[in-house]
Amino acid sequence: MKIQLWSIGKDNDPYIRDGIAVFQKRLQHYVDFELRLIPTVKQAASLSIPELKKQEARLILDLLQPQDYLLALDEHGKMMTTLQFADFLQQRTNAGARQLILLIGGAFGLDASILQRAQGKLSLSSLTFPHQLVRLIVTEQLYRAYSVLHNEKYHHQ
Numbered sequence: 161m162k163i164q165l166w167s168i169g170k171d172n173d174p175y176i177r178d179g180i181a182v183f184q185k186r187l188q189h190y191v192d193f194e195l196r197l198i199p200t201v202k203q204a205a206s207l208s209i210p211e212l213k214k215q216e217a218r219l220i221l222d223l224l225q226p227q228d229y230l231l232a233l234d235e236h237g238k239m240m241t242t243l244q245f246a247d248f249l250q251q252r253t254n255a256g257a258r259q260l261i262l263l264i265g266g267a268f269g270l271d272a273s274i275l276q277r278a279q280g281k282l283s284l285s286s287l288t289f290p291h292q293l294v295r296l297i298v299t300e301q302l303y304r305a306y307s308v309l310h311n312e313k314y315h316h317q
Contacts, residue, residue, distance in 0.1 A: 162192040162260070165295060168264065184299060187303050198223070201219070213266065230263060230277055233284065234270060236283065245301060267291070
C-alpha cells in the first residue's frame with residue numbers, strides 16, 4: 161500500500177521540513193510514503209469561506225482516483241489511540257488498499273463534498289494545531305503505528 165499525506169497550503173518551515181524528513185526516511189522501511197502539498201487557491205483572500213472550500217474541494221477531487229481510500233482529517237472525526245491507528249493501517253493493507261490518502265484541508269476545513277467522498281474521518285485532538293505542525297504529527301504517528309505493527313521499540317506500550 162502507498163500512503164500519501166495531502167495538505168493544502170504553503171511549503172513547510174525549515175524546522176517542520178527537517179522533522180518530516182526524519183520520519184519520512186524511517187517510514188520508507190515499512191511503506192511507500194509521500195507528502196504532497198496542494199497550493200492554496202489563487203486569490204483566496206477575495207473569496208467567501210464557502211466558495212474557497214468549494215474551490216479547494218475541486219482541486220482535491222480532481223487529484224483523487226476512484227480506488228483511493230480517503231481519510232480526511234476533520235475536527236469532528238473519530239479519535240484513535242496509536243494502537244487503533246496501527247490496527248486501522250493493518251486493516252487497510254489486509255483489504256488490499258492500493259493507496260491511502262490522509263488529507264489535511266485548508267484553513268477553514270474541508271468542503272462537505274470531500275467529507276462525503278471520504279471513507280473515514282480522523283480527529284487528532286480537540287485542540288487546534290497549525291497545518292504545518294499537523295503534517296509533522298501525522299508523519300510521526302504513521303511511523304509510530306508501523307513500529308507497533310513490526311514490534312519495534314519506538315512506541316512504549
